[in-house]
Amino acid sequence: MNRKTLVLPALAGLLAPALAACGSTDGAGSADAPIIVGVASQIEATKAAPAPLDPAQAYDVDAWNVLRGTFQTLMRMPRSGTAAVPEAAESCGFRDTQNEQFRCTLRSGLKFSNGHALTAEDVKFSIDRLRTINYTNGPVSLLNDIDRVETPNDREVVFHLTKPDATFPQKLATPAAAIVDSQVYPKNSLYKGWQTVGSGPYTLKAEYSGDRLTKAVFTKNPDYKGGLTVKNDKVEMRFFDDSADMDAALRKGDIDLLGRGLSPTQIKSLENSKDKHLMVQAMPGQEIRYIAFNTKDPAVSNKAVRQAMAQVVNRSQLVRDVYGYTADPLYSLVPQGVVGHINSFFTKYGDPNTAAARKTLEQANITTPVKFTLTYSKYHYGPNTAQEFAALQKQLNATKLFDVSVKGVDRWQQFRTDASGGKYAAYGMGWFADIPDADNYIAPFIGKGNFLNSPYRNEKIENQLIPATRQQTDRNAAGDDFKQAQDILADDVPYVPLWQGKQYVAARDNITGIQWALNSSSALQIWELARGVSS
Template identity: 25%
Template sequence: MNRRAVIRTLAAVTALSLTGGLAACGSDDDSGASAADSSSAIIQVGSVYEPQNLDNTAGGGQGVTEALNGNVYEGLFTLTDTGAVEPLLAKDQKVSDDGLTYTFTLQPNVKFHSGAALTSKDVKASVERVTAENSKSARKSNLAVIKSIDTPDDATVVFTLSSRSISFVYNLSYIWISNAAATDLTTTADGTGPYKFGEWKRGSTLSLTKFDGYWGTAAKNAGVVFHYFTDATALNNALLTNAVDIVTSEQSPDALAQFSGNASYKVNDGKGTTKLLLAFNDKVAPFDKVAVRQAVSQAIDDKKLLTSIWGEYGTEIGSMVPPTDPWYEDLTSVNAYNVENAKKLLTDAGFPNGFTFSLDTPSYDPHPTAATFIKSELAKVGITVNINTITADEWYTKVYQKRDFAATLQEHVNDRDVVWYGNPDFYWGYNNTQVTDLVNKAEQATTTDEQTSLLKQANKIIAEEAASDWLYLYPQIVVASSKLTGYPVNGLNAQFFAYGIVKS
């Protein structure tokens, strides 16, 4: 599996949660402001995430989300760059009092790129593609609550749920509405978005062109070409030589100096959702003891680790919840760096002389660096770390499937994934009935305020019990030519909406 694919996939399963703002759609684009010449520009985008194929229900991966989500395909709802859920193809919605029936009316006059009109049948077929037996969609399990889908007329879809699910609408923002009549969606595409799919040269480029028959506000540029790189230096060189206008996600902090001091470029420090975790096996000694986990958390200087890897970028984080989640709270003071206290906790837990454990470390950056750092930090409190380097594929089999590990390092990419701590069957085996209860109740909540408050409580408990050690939050750095405006900076869940980009 590719670098981040493992966790990207499993963290994506998350999302037992909804957002606030279903209120009014706040995207009032000021049209007419952009000059005629800028609207004919093609935006050249550089990325390291090439799609595997073009179908997000057939393992297309993170790259296909980046290139097509919101650009070529649209959902009933959209997750904006700031993390709000807003209606898109759904013009309006009605929810029954018991929260079990959702009735959506579709936007009128929506056409697929192939020319067919969007109907409720397409919506039904698209959702069923995700829930199908052979679907590889990460969202599949979230949609298990759907009991039936009815299409009383062409413009109306009715979902009946088996139980209340406050994150249902949020989950719908991940479902692409594709033409039910389309036969091949792995090498071509047929959506309703502002761009139609152009051409995909594997290993090289993927192009999109503006769709003239778009139902909504037209794209502000004439098209987008995604250029794919496997080498970060090659990607940066492309930006330096103007072969690309923007880099969706800068992976190497060392390269930033050449852009940050240069007026031709803008370095955007957006809000990421990727967390680097030292995940304990909470079911197995010695990490089944809360005090031991707290001791390890307190013995590691997260700030120093973050600085050594990302310099001035990135954020310290005290729990699984990133700042873009509605239930974020600053918990960095919980189990903060305190070597003396860590020693005391270890003594109290019965390990005055420390212990030895094996740390399963994925072989790609930044895990090996972090592992070496953790090893030296824990040596100071008498704990010996044996670093066991494994590939992403081995990680999936050994850690994720077989749970055969003491502790591991892993990046967890998605937003709203704190809910995994409510699932005792998840790979880290955290089992606290109170947390499970809170997470389940949050999903059944009737208001987002209630959901937020319940998840805050759950989050506080896992932070105090050091269910894992959350080392830091990755920065989300978009570097662009200063000629560019209107691009997304947060890259939430790997999305990259290109339609607002203007090149002057």
């Protein structure tokens, strides 16, 4: 196989091309060896977040990648397209014209990895448990619109929603709706530790050191009944402290595949490698990066301060100098390629303009320079994050309108806890969409119980625009309401969008299925991988 970069076209939600396999026994192991996937990130247990593999707590891309392999959901996202399809369910659908009652019939003979039967009561238990625990930094907000869950019999589940939600089938495809064993998982508290009991395509053996997961070993589940075709018998997910170590492991053949977390320099180096057994695949992505504000913090509570920041941030410079064009400038929380996207921030603020920012601050009687700290997670979002925030600091302070310091936080869970607790005036965040819909780039950040615990509120978005979009089964018809919401956010600036990432997967050339390895939200689909032969 040609090792040069393969570039795949965009397709809303997921990727849909096909590649041919070629062959030898070169690589990280023999033909029947586990496929080894490298991850440059850490999954850790802390006092505040003691159950990183419990669906009631887990709400980050790396933990969800583990959960997707071990738990089933009623629905799942297909290889291509944005319409969810049945997974643990045999069939699902709305049973009313208002999108308020959703009914599913389970496949027969489902059981958990411990041999317990999986019934409709386990589904109800799992959803009710998520909402009862209501973990602060967890995914509960995705299912907030459920009024009640009924189980007419062992195989039927009926969801009654408090309001219409055409995106509900997609939300049931996320690990937030993972089905857990009601005989194992506590009803009112988190399931601490590293073990999982699910009914997914794999069983899991977790290896850990102290409070960190070091390896996740996935073994094909012989009792799995679902819609996925599992193309391997075993996958090992190994966690690295940094992307340089992961890159070196791939080149040595110690791992077979890696994705996410590579620096632009590493991507270019792998693309230009003379090793014919390495290949790099580029694909569209819908990961976004943004600055979030605690809108009650005195330093940034006046929206004029936030507007002035939006007027001077140079996104093009960031993606050029920090990310080497492996990302694109972003002018809305809704990224390009998602139905309803508009460049609302560019329309309102245009190119970086210090004079305009100065006028904005003067009209609001803001004394300059405005002093605050911009906080970021050192390791969670990749090796270039520190450089990115140093560049932002330089941009802002060069205007003389701001006096910004930057601070990196070592541990992700500590960063998340402090951010949601309102301890940071402004901080950097990323978002990997739960579902491929504009709703998921707006609704999780707005209103009571939002993902960031942000104090920002906007009644029109929360009570009019989002509810209106959720009545539209045809998502194109929801575009005008999404556009209004984006314009409001550009004016209020509770967030400043920065860039939209492209996705890269690097692999040994005896690994097949890498075109399906990641979807556009960076969900890792390990069941698609297989070991072939190298060229």
